[in-house]
Amino acid sequence: RMLLAVLFALAASSAEPGACAAPDAPDVVNRRGWDKCERCGGSERLGALVNIGDVRRADADAVSRVLGAVRDYGVVVLRGQDLTRHEQVEFTAKLGEVVALPGSFEGQDPEPGEPAIQRVTNFWANGTWKGAGKSFGQYWHQDGQFWPRSHRHILSMLYASAAPATGGQTGFADLRGALRALSPP
Template sequence: MSVFDVRRIGGRIGAEVTGVDVRDLSDTIFGEIHAALLEHKLLGFRGQDLTDDDQVAFAARFGALTGAHPTVPAVAGRPEVLPVDSELARANHWHTDVTFVRTPPKISTLRALVVPPYGGDTLIANTASAYLDLPGELRELADRLWAVHTNDHDYVRPGTSGVDPAKAAEQRKVFLSRTWKTAHPVVRLHPESDERNLFIGGFAQSIVGLTSQREGRAILDILQTYVTRPENVVRWVWSPGDLVVFDNRNTQHYAPDDYGDLPRLLHRVTVAGDVPVGADGRRSYIVEGDDASHYTPAATAA
C-alpha cells in the first residue's frame, strides 16, 4: 500500500507528491497538499491519468476557477480548460500566467496528454528566492518599481518547426483580439505567505514612470536574470498522465521549444487570484482594457 509523501525535487523549488489519487483526497490530505504547495511552489503528481472533469474538480478545491483564457478558446464543452497545443503555438518564453489582467490566476494546473519522446519539458522558477538573491541596493530599487504588463506584444510566436504558419497567425490574431495593460508592483507580497517576490516575466514590458521603454526593458532584463538562475529553477520531465500544480503568484515557467515537429498537448486549468499588492501596500491597477470579468470571477471582488 502506497503512503502519502512529499519529496523535494529541487534545492529551492519543487516537490513530487506520491501515494495519492487527486480524485480521492480527504480534507486533511488536501490541506497538507495545499501547505506543501505554499512551501515548495510547485508540486508534481506522476501517473494520475485524469479526465478534464477530474482536473477541473481538483483545481476547484483551491478556489473558484477562471475561464480557460481571456481570449483563446477553451476545449469544446469545457470552458475552464485551455488546450496548450504545440501545433498552434509555442510560448517558449519565461512568464507567469495571464499577468496582463488585474487579477491574474493564483494557481495553475497542467496535465500531460501527449508528450514527445524527448524534449518538451517545463521549467519552473522560484521568484521569491530570486528576490532574496538581489543585492541590497537593487532590492530597494525593485521594491519601489511598477511594471506595465500587456498581451499586446510578440508573445505567442510559432516554433522553429511543427507549427503551421497559417495556424500560428490565426492563433496570434485570437490572442490579441482584445488588449489589456495592467500596472503591477515589480515586487509582490504573497497574500498567504507574505513573501516578497519578483512579479515580472514575459508580459511585463515597461516600467511605470520611465518614458523610454528601452530603459525599462533594461531594468526588467537585469531583474529577470536573477529569476532564471539555475539554482532557482527546477525542470519537470513529462510523462503522459502527469499533473503539475504551481503557485502562479511567485513562480515563472518556460516550455523550451526543443522537440522539432513532434506533437505536445497539455491541458491547463487555473484558479482565480486576487489583486497583487506591492511592498508599499498599493494594489495593481488597470492602464488599458476592462476588468476581464468575463474570464475571472475574482474581478468582481477586486
C-alpha cells in the same frame, strides 16, 4: 503512458494579501527525500513531488497538503493521475475558485465543453496539427500576468496526457529565491 499534474503558485511580495512567503530553506541543489514529499528540481525551495494518491478521492487533509507544498515549494508534481477533463476541473475546484480565461486569451484553444481548461498542445481539439507557426507560450511568462494585481494569486494546473522522454520545454523559475539572492539596495 506517463500522466502527471503540476501546480504552481505565482511569486508575490509578502506585503500583498494572500502572498506566499519564501520558506527558510538553505540553497541546496537536488536534495531528495522528505517524508512523503520528494523535492525534485534545481533548488531546495522549488519543486516537490507529493503523493496523495488518486486526486479524485482527495479529502480536505490531502488538499491542505498540496496547498501547503505549493506555498512552500512553488511547483508541485502529483504523479500517476488518470483524469478526464471534467475530473481535472473538479480537482481544481477542491483547491480554490476555478477561473476560466477570457475569450480574448491569446491561446484561443479552450477544451470543448470545459471552458476552464485551456489546451496547450500542437493539435487542435479535433486532432489536426496546428502547424509550424502555431506555437504558444514559448517565452518566459507568468501565468495570469494579464489579471489585475489583486487577482494574481492563482494556481495553474498542467496535466500531461503525453510527454516526451526528454525535453518538453517547460521550465519554472524560483523568483522568491532570485529575490533573496539579490544584494541589498
